[in-house]
Amino acid sequence: MTIQTDTFQPVAKEDLAFVGTEPVPALPYYDPHYFDLEVEAIFRKSWLQVAHVCELPEAGSFIVRELEFAHVSILITRNRNGDLRAFHNVCTHRGTQLVQERAGKRALFSCPYHKWTFSGDGELMSAPDFERFYIDKSDCNLVELPVDTCAGMIFVHLDPEPQMGLAEFIGPLAERLNTLTVARATSFSEYTYEVAANWKLTYDNFQENYHLRFIHPRSGEAAGGESNPFGYPSHYGFHGPHRTQTIWSNPDPAVKPFQLFAFAEGVKVSIKDGLDMSNRDYFGIFPNLFLLGNAVTPFSQCIYPISVDRTRSVIRLYWVGDDDKASRRFAQEYAMATALDIHSEDRAVIEAGHRGLRSGALRHIQFQSQEVLCRHLFNEVDARVQRYRAAQREGKQHEC
Amino acid sequence: MSVESQLPAGFESLERFVPQWCIGRSCDRLQARLNSTARERADFFAAAKDIAPAALEMLDRKPSSDYTVQETRLMNLCLALAHIALAVEIQGPDEDHHAASAKYIAITRSAADR
Structure with missing residues (x-):
């Protein structure tokens, strides 16, 4: 819904109070132990967007992605049938990282160490002097990871047996995502930068407009107006762990x-490309992805934790149309x-x-009603961390 | 002996900006912006902003693979102008402050680079 009026009223705080009104604990935003729990309870248990299908345009295309928080390198291939496959980028002989390049096209992947050679389907095709091993080749295929797509975006899951598929994880939002550029x-186009800050602080910056007029007085000038000086959204939506806002x-x-x-x-x-010029939706896909539906500046931002106090943002602007x-x-x-x-x-x-938070000066931080998406993220994160903690305490298998 | 024009006919007024702002890659255009002076940016923007619409209209008549050397230079000037316009028209006196953070950003892929 887009409201075009000069008598804008922000979403009432009473209507957002169901997400919570209490101060939020500060420790999870800088505590190394909490970060370790997030990695296990969230990033190893969620579908993570790592690429786009246009990066693997034909059979034999491959890309490699590094997920530093888990010390994981992922090889994604498009096989002869056009299907995407994802593997740990690790030779099954002695664990050597298999592919060093970030992207390319090839039918076979040979480990530099002892020349074990794998197909794009992860199958071990050949290995020198293999008769001297004590195993079958069929037991030496690359370690596969779940991979799926939504709206052209490639998601992987670090759990070999995710509790839910990507379609169920994204839910009804998939229909809206499929209308985007x-x-x-x-x-x-893509640019990246690293920030010396926790991933949640980085993510939160991009899901509240309270700061726009102070941090972006020039570049964000068009976002605010007389009736809405803070440029608050006209609508918020909550969709399980995900959230949306409609930009005013x-x-x-x-x-x-x-x-x-x-x-x-x-x-x-x-317009020439037939894009939806009215879309002003901004999607926050749990845990670490943003998408802006705007046709002229259709960007995504993926916020990858590196460590408790270091985060990488990867921003992409996606384009259609093949003329130059x-x-x-x-x-x-x-x-x-x-x-x-x-x-x-x-x-x-x-x-x-x-x-400021790392100094330990604050036990809590405050979110106003128009920072409700930040609060929602924390709620979703903390619920998973607490469930994981409880399962750990009880010695049970974590079921997120 | 005549000196060959560096730009297509009609765009001679931008010739003096070719050495600094004719840049082939987006990542380098950003760096050129960040490493330039306010005077250099203002001069380029003032000279190019009203010519850019005609330049793009002329260049739109053919694919980039058919550009002459002069047309490629003009295209690259227009792409540099995209960065410099933001520095001059939007950031204005705040550009130096802005540049202090922008230097940490790396353009790793650009659809505009051909």
């Missing part, structure tokens, strides 16, 4: 002349540079937040 993207449609945005020209170039390209006309390239460059400006402005304040 990302679902039919053929290319993307400013009826009279403060736009500079060249900015308007560049935006208009993007609009022309988007000048106006398209210009619009793509301007859109990327615009998003990059905003992300760069957030970096310092996220780090300052982590330093």
Whole structure:
């Protein structure tokens, strides 16, 4: 729903109180032990978006992704039948990392150490002097991981037997995600940066608008207006562990002349590509993915924890349309540079937040009603961590 | 002896910006922005902002694979302008403050790079 009015009223705090009103404990935002629990209870137990299908355009295509928080390297291939497969990027002989390149195309993967060679389906095809081993080749295939796609995005799961499939995990939101640019993207632009801060602090920065007018007084000027100076969303949605907001449609945005020209170039390209120009939805897919439905700046942001106090953001702007006309390239460059400006402005304040919390000065932090998505994330995270803790205490197998 | 134009006819006024702002990759365009002076950015933006629509319209008539060397230079100037416009028109006096954080960001892939 998009509200176009100059008498904007933010979602009432009474309507959001069901998510909680109490202060939130500060320790989980910097405690190394809590982070270790998050890795086990959340990141090893959730579907994680790591790539897009356009990165594996044909049979033999492969990519490698590193998930530092779990010390895991993942090899994703597209096999002869066009199916995606995901494996631990580890030779089954003595554990050597199999593929060093980040992406490419090949039918076989040979370990540099002793030349054990695997197919794109993970099957051990050959191994020198194999007769001297005490095993069968069929027991030496690469260790497979669950992989699936939603809206063109590739998700993997570090648990070989996930409790639920990706479709069930995403739920009804999948239908909305499938309407976005990302679902039919053929290319993307990408930039990355690391922040000396906990992943939740990093993530939270991008799910509240309370800070926009202070941290983005220039780049975010068009986001707020007289009737909505903070640029609060017009709607919040809660979908199991996931959440959405609908970005307020400013009826009279403060736009500079060249900015308007560049935006208009993007609009022309988007209309030509048949994109939904009305979409203003912003998706927070648990645990660490954002997607903006905006057609001109259709970005995703994946926030990967590296350690308790270090996080990597990977931002992508997904594109459709296969011509390479000048106006398209210009619009793509301007859109990327615009998003990059905003992300760069957030970096310092996220780090300052982590330093402040890490000092131990605060036992709790406060969320106002328009920071409800931050509170929702914490609730979802902490529920999983507490369940995992309880299961550990009881010596049971964790069932998240 | 005549000196060959670096840019297509009609865009000669941008010739003096070619050495600094004709840059082939997005990651390098960002770095050029971050390493430039306010004066350099303002000069380029003032000279290019009103010419860019005509440049894109002219370049749109053919795919980039058919560009002449001069047209490729003009395209790269337009792409650099995308960065510099944000620095001058949006960030203005805050650009140096902004650049202090932007230097930590790495463009790793760009659809505009051909």
